[in-house]
Amino acid sequence: xxxxxxxxxxxxxxxxxxLSQFLGICPFLGVSKKVDTAAGMGGAVVFxxxxxxxxxxxxxxxxxxxxxxxxxxxxxFILIIAALVQFVEMFLKKAMPPxxxxxxxxxxxxxTNCAVLGVAxxxxxxxxxxLQGVIYGIGTSIGFLIAIVIMxxxxxxxxxxxxxxxxxxxxxxxxxxxxxxxxxxxxxxLI
Amino acid sequence: MNNCTExxxxxxxxxxxxxxxxxxxxxxxxxTTSAVNGVGMGLSTTVVLxxxxxxxxxxxxxxxxxxxxxxxxVVVASFVTIVxxxxxxxxxxxxxxxxxxxxxxVVNCIILGRAESYASKNPVLPSIFDGIGMGLxxxxxLAAIGMVRELIGTGAVFGQQILPLADAAAGKGGYVPxxxxxxxxxxxxxxxxxxxxxxxxxxNAAKKGKKAVGSTGCQEGCASCGNSACVGKIFPTGNxx
Numbered sequence: 211x212x213x214x215x216x217x218x219x220x221x222x223x224x225x226x227x228x229l230s231q232f233l234g235i236c237p238f239l240g241v242s243k244k245v246d247t248a249a250g251m252g253g254a255v256v257f258x259x260x261x262x263x264x265x266x267x268x269x270x271x272x273x274x275x276x277x278x279x280x281x282x283x284x285x286x287f288i289l290i291i292a293a294l295v296q297f298v299e300m301f302l303k304k305a306m307p308p309x310x311x312x313x314x315x316x317x318x319x320x321x322t323n324c325a326v327l328g329v330a331x332x333x334x335x336x337x338x339x340x341l342q343g344v345i346y347g348i349g350t351s352i353g354f355l356i357a358i359v360i361m362x363x364x365x366x367x368x369x370x371x372x373x374x375x376x377x378x379x380x381x382x383x384x385x386x387x388x389x390x391x392x393x394x395x396x397x398x399x400l401i
Numbered sequence: 402m403n404n405c406t407e408x409x410x411x412x413x414x415x416x417x418x419x420x421x422x423x424x425x426x427x428x429x430x431x432x433t434t435s436a437v438n439g440v441g442m443g444l445s446t447t448v449v450l451x452x453x454x455x456x457x458x459x460x461x462x463x464x465x466x467x468x469x470x471x472x473x474x475v476v477v478a479s480f481v482t483i484v485x486x487x488x489x490x491x492x493x494x495x496x497x498x499x500x501x502x503x504x505x506x507v508v509n510c511i512i513l514g515r516a517e518s519y520a521s522k523n524p525v526l527p528s529i530f531d532g533i534g535m536g537l538x539x540x541x542x543l544a545a546i547g548m549v550r551e552l553i554g555t556g557a558v559f560g561q562q563i564l565p566l567a568d569a570a571a572g573k574g575g576y577v578p579x580x581x582x583x584x585x586x587x588x589x590x591x592x593x594x595x596x597x598x599x600x601x602x603x604x605n606a607a608k609k610g611k612k613a614v615g616s617t618g619c620q621e622g623c624a625s626c627g628n629s630a631c632v633g634k635i636f637p638t639g640n641x642x
Contacts, residue, residue, distance in 0.1 A: 229585060230585045231431065232426075232427050232428075232430040232431035232585070232588065233427055233431075233505075234427070235426040235427045235430060236426060236427070236510065239426070281482060281486075282482070283504075284478050284481055284482055284485070284504045284507055285475060285478035285479060285482065288474055288478055288507050288508070289471065289474065289475070289478075292470075292471065292474065323508075324427050324505050324508040324509075327504070327505060327507065327508055328501060328505060331501055331504055331505075332501060335501065375600075375601075375604055376597045376598070376600040376601040376604060377593075377597050377600070378600070379600070380423065380593075380596050381593045381594070381596045381597040381600065382593075384589045384590070384592050384593035384596065385589070385590065385593045387589040388586045388587075388589040388590040388593065389586075391585045391586035391589055392581070392586045395584065395585070395586065
């Protein structure tokens with residue numbers, strides 16, 4: 211139990227997926243203009259990464275590993291993730307329309323979010339079992355949710371600030387990310 | 402051959418993937434702790450980009466339109482796996498320092514973006530040169546960021562000590578490295594300043610009445626750019642509006 215807690219906190223705060231591993235930078239910069247949309251994107255990522263880390267864990271353990279096809283992991287994982295995202299989208303549309311309305315727009319964007327593939331590959335690299343893998347996935351995606359929501363909150367505030375002309379747009383967002391990354395460095399003594 | 406040199410110029414300057422299009426940000430920020438890592442990552446991506454552009458361009462009349470994205474992904478993932486094995490076998494030190502980011506070349510927006518927007522519509526030779534140009538542009542971008550970070554963070558460039566370090570014990574004055582530049586926050590900061598410099602140049606050019614260079618770039622990353630390879634659905638669901 212203690213070990214699982216360490217994995218969860220370590221992946222959510224200490225090694226934050228966006229601010230220290232640089233996975234999922236594109237949605238972090240692109241979909242962080244408003245808190246609502248950022249929370250929607252974060253929620254969709256939590257949903258997909260949790261399912262994806264479970265499914266890729268199962269496939270690796272029961273299909274790729276016994277057959278000696280470990281070297282195919284990159285190809286297999288990316289196809290699983292792509293198919294899974296579309297399947298989740300269709301399932302949500304039929305079964306849970308309110309949730310689909312909240313997350314639906316962001317789901318197709320997630321396939322190219324490298325955090326999903328990154329989590330699947332890290333689980334293999336660190337030799338996590340399926341439970342540990344799922345916990346790592348949940349921790350990582352919650353770290354993403356925290357980072358993108360904070361970023362959106364700050365961006366809503368700085369929108370009306372007087373920013374020097376050449377720093378408007380992407381540069382000021384990157385400077386904000388710098389300060390957030392410095393703040394998250396403070397978590398490194400936590401475990 | 403004029404067309405081929407034009408493709409290389411396009412990739413290096415006009416549509417530079419790092420500074421103008423802002424694509425492939427994850428490896429750009431993650432592996433540029435030193436110039437050597439940046440060049441290594443850039444060249445690995447270039448190899449994958451050239452090979453996948455070539456194969457996709459050869460197969461462009463065979464692959465049915467409705468399954469083109471899964472087909473592209475399989476092609477790219479195969480080449481990435483090959484490159485991963487080559488690096489592991491021949492340059493193990495680079496393989497160790499790039500780590501997880503080598504398999505993640507698969508989800509680099511540049512590769513799928515070029516496959517979708519160029520290689521699937523053009524003949525083989527221009528596609529190869531498009532891959533070379535884009536890949537070199539990416540390599541130059543990564544090397545530039547890596548050099549700045551390495552110089553400020555350790556006082557060295559490409560592993561060569563340029564600024565003599567201070568040594569308090571020996572009472573010798575010199576350069577005190579700013580370690581934060583090789584830590585994660587430094588990546589964001591250096592990129593912020595490089596983009597700001599580029600914005601400055603654009604604003605100056607606009608003031609002089611010239612047309613801004615590369616104004617078509619998507620400044621907000623993959624999510625908001627219209628590139629269907631980045632935001633599109635991998636498998637068509639058939640009920641899109």
